[in-house]
Amino acid sequence: MKIGLDTMGGDFAPENEVLGALEALPELQENSCIVLFGDEKLIKAVCKKQGADPSCFEIVHTTEIIGMHDHPAKAFAQKPDSSMAAGFKALSSGMIDGFASPGNTGAMMAGVMYTVRTIEGILRPCISCFYPFIGGGSGLLLDVGLNADCKAENLYQYAILGSLYLKGVTGMEAPRVALLNIGEEESKGNLLMKAAHEMMSKTNHFHFVGNIEGNEVFTGKKADVVVCDGFVGNVVLKMAESFYHLALRQGIETDFFGKLNYESHGGTPVLGVNAPVIIGHGSSSPKAIKNMILITEKTVKAKLVEKVKSVITKTAFPDNAG
Amino acid sequence: MKIGLDTMGGDFAPENEVLGALEALPELQENSCIVLFGDEKLIKAVCKKQGADPSCFEIVHTTEIIGMHDHPAKAFAQKPDSSMAAGFKALSSGMIDGFASPGNTGAMMAGVMYTVRTIEGILRPCISCFYPFIGGGSGLLLDVGLNADCKAENLYQYAILGSLYLKGVTGMEAPRVALLNIGEEESKGNLLMKAAHEMMSKTNHFHFVGNIEGNEVFTGKKADVVVCDGFVGNVVLKMAESFYHLALRQGIETDFFGKLNYESHGGTPVLGVNAPVIIGHGSSSPKAIKNMILITEKTVKAKLVEKVKSVITKTAFPDNAG
Numbered sequence: 001m002k003i004g005l006d007t008m009g010g011d012f013a014p015e016n017e018v019l020g021a022l023e024a025l026p027e028l029q030e031n032s033c034i035v036l037f038g039d040e041k042l043i044k045a046v047c048k049k050q051g052a053d054p055s056c057f058e059i060v061h062t063t064e065i066i067g068m069h070d071h072p073a074k075a076f077a078q079k080p081d082s083s084m085a086a087g088f089k090a091l092s093s094g095m096i097d098g099f100a101s102p103g104n105t106g107a108m109m110a111g112v113m114y115t116v117r118t119i120e121g122i123l124r125p126c127i128s129c130f131y132p133f134i135g136g137g138s139g140l141l142l143d144v145g146l147n148a149d150c151k152a153e154n155l156y157q158y159a160i161l162g163s164l165y166l167k168g169v170t171g172m173e174a175p176r177v178a179l180l181n182i183g184e185e186e187s188k189g190n191l192l193m194k195a196a197h198e199m200m201s202k203t204n205h206f207h208f209v210g211n212i213e214g215n216e217v218f219t220g221k222k223a224d225v226v227v228c229d230g231f232v233g234n235v236v237l238k239m240a241e242s243f244y245h246l247a248l249r250q251g252i253e254t255d256f257f258g259k260l261n262y263e264s265h266g267g268t269p270v271l272g273v274n275a276p277v278i279i280g281h282g283s284s285s286p287k288a289i290k291n292m293i294l295i296t297e298k299t300v301k302a303k304l305v306e307k308v309k310s311v312i313t314k315t316a317f318p319d320n321a322g
Numbered sequence: 323m324k325i326g327l328d329t330m331g332g333d334f335a336p337e338n339e340v341l342g343a344l345e346a347l348p349e350l351q352e353n354s355c356i357v358l359f360g361d362e363k364l365i366k367a368v369c370k371k372q373g374a375d376p377s378c379f380e381i382v383h384t385t386e387i388i389g390m391h392d393h394p395a396k397a398f399a400q401k402p403d404s405s406m407a408a409g410f411k412a413l414s415s416g417m418i419d420g421f422a423s424p425g426n427t428g429a430m431m432a433g434v435m436y437t438v439r440t441i442e443g444i445l446r447p448c449i450s451c452f453y454p455f456i457g458g459g460s461g462l463l464l465d466v467g468l469n470a471d472c473k474a475e476n477l478y479q480y481a482i483l484g485s486l487y488l489k490g491v492t493g494m495e496a497p498r499v500a501l502l503n504i505g506e507e508e509s510k511g512n513l514l515m516k517a518a519h520e521m522m523s524k525t526n527h528f529h530f531v532g533n534i535e536g537n538e539v540f541t542g543k544k545a546d547v548v549v550c551d552g553f554v555g556n557v558v559l560k561m562a563e564s565f566y567h568l569a570l571r572q573g574i575e576t577d578f579f580g581k582l583n584y585e586s587h588g589g590t591p592v593l594g595v596n597a598p599v600i601i602g603h604g605s606s607s608p609k610a611i612k613n614m615i616l617i618t619e620k621t622v623k624a625k626l627v628e629k630v631k632s633v634i635t636k637t638a639f640p641d642n643a644g
Contacts, residue, residue: 148515189470215563239539
């Protein structure tokens with residue numbers, strides 16, 4: 001398997017990217033290799049500084065950079081030889097199996113739309129995030145920020161995507177899927193959640209367990225996959241991440257709080273698109289980059305795309321989706 | 323000032339209510355007294371068990387109870403001699419200055435609507451909650467669950483209510499009001515937040531500081547009053563409260579985590595109605611009841627109703643509210 005990494009898009013590029021890739025190497029499976037997209041000279045310089053042999057990577061030399069302030073959609077047309085554009089080209093052609101970048105999120109999504117595109121039948125892709133359970137293990141939260149205004153149909157598809165993805169990544173037979181709501185009963189919530197609950201309660205696409213509330217997310221007692229719109233998911237994700245820092249401010253370091261730190265998962269998989277794409281924080285540390293690469297490997301192995309296609313083409317939608 | 327307490331509505335009534343009231347007594351101001359609504363015999367029995375003289379309270383004897391499973395709206399008509407109905411009657415007539423109950427939340431809101439009612443010009447009341455800043459001090463979050471589907475106009479009024487309330491309670495000159503959003507820029511967020519931002523950015527009713535994100539709530543660096551719809555607010559509140567328990571599970575007890583526990587604030591003030599009303603958890607401990615009583619005293623002292631009326635009648639709405 002070939003895992004592509006954009007080394008030029010992050011705030012500390014390419015140093016943190018190359019350092020993270022070096023850290024990831026010993027943890028990857030035997031048949032996996034990392035393909036670095038970026039300025040070959042700079043990449044080799046970081047390797048040299050670390051006493052590492054650059055030939056442990058494949059390097060695709062690029063001359064342009066899509067920065068954090070580039071216009072997401074325009075950057076692609078204007079910078080065809082950027083590390084990000086080259087990565088997506090390689091992903092689209094099958095030269096690499098998955099692509100990860102800590103670069104401009106908007107440009108990453110533009111890259112997805114211009115190259116690998118959304119899986120046919122998926123209304124809108126989403127981004128997802130692993131989060132820890134207090135007793136060990138982890139759940140998947142989605143959407144964590146791509147679509148701030150959702151319809152019930154979107155949430156229904158997120159549930160399919162999240163369920164298949166978690167199954168693919170962990171081998172879990174039937175992940176428990178819940179809606180993040182403000183009451184247990186099906187009559188609770190806003191209009192969106194009521195409609196989504198009605199749609200999901202009839203499903204045989206995933207193991208729907210009903211609503212959970214904000215205090216039940218991290219217990220892991222009720223759900224493995226937590227579905228919400230991208231507005232709620234983003235607020236929840238950022239708040240959860242902040243508890244890592246809030247704990248640190250109080251001198252507290254625990255395994256659980258550590259896992260709330262974005263570095264521990266490293267990136268958010270984009271689900272519902274035709275190839276594995278992982279988006280990381282712009283300010284990713286080497287540790288975050290390492291974990292982003294590892295999650296990309298897992299995502300490739302999950303073979304989500306084929307699985308989603310088979311479900312979506314069989315029954316793109318529940319009967320009452322109209 | 324007379325503070326009314328429903329002693330019969332909670333899960334551990336009237337024991338925890340009376341115990342909490344006894345604990346609150348020494349912390350109240352000299353001219354404050356507590357009026358207990360409930361079964362006089364049971365109330366006196368709890369006092370006796372504690373070696374307390376029941377005459378430290380005023381007691382309004384009632385014979386009926388609105389339970390957690392009573393139908394909120396019907397309960398009021400069907401149980402006119404319940405502790406809750408009697409409390410609202412007393413509040414409405416001015417016999418008491420504020421009313422607190424750990425009882426059926428739906429019935430409490432029905433009580434509000436049937437008796438004291440919404441302040442003229444306020445589209446929808448909301449419920450609010452104090453939360454701690456990591457460096458000390460506290461902020462106010464609203465709406466935390468009354469209105470799951472909001473319009474920008476509702477959020478605008480919540481901002482007025484929250485700002486005036488915090489000013490009244492703390493004496494703070496111009497509380498910083500922010501929208502809880504998924505990006506700092508005004509263009510970020512869902513349709514609701516974009517519309518609310520546009521409306522608030524022109525306001526002179528409160529000190530609007532723009533958007534804050536989920537990771538900025540507990541730092542207190544940017545905002546004192548955080549405004550969101552009741553869906554998001556309820557998810558956030560319950561998740562925040564859960565971190566008290568998540569910390570405990572890890573053997574961690576700190577001042578900050580302790581303040582995330584609902585017991586430390588005891589109740590959520592209902593804002594936008596014609597008298598101070600505080601709703602507590604059904605399972606309130608004596609400590610929670612004590613703090614609910616103390617917050618009721620503060621809320622009465624804040625004289626929010628008159629302040630809101632003067633703002634709302636002057637300029638019920640910003641120009642672009644239509």
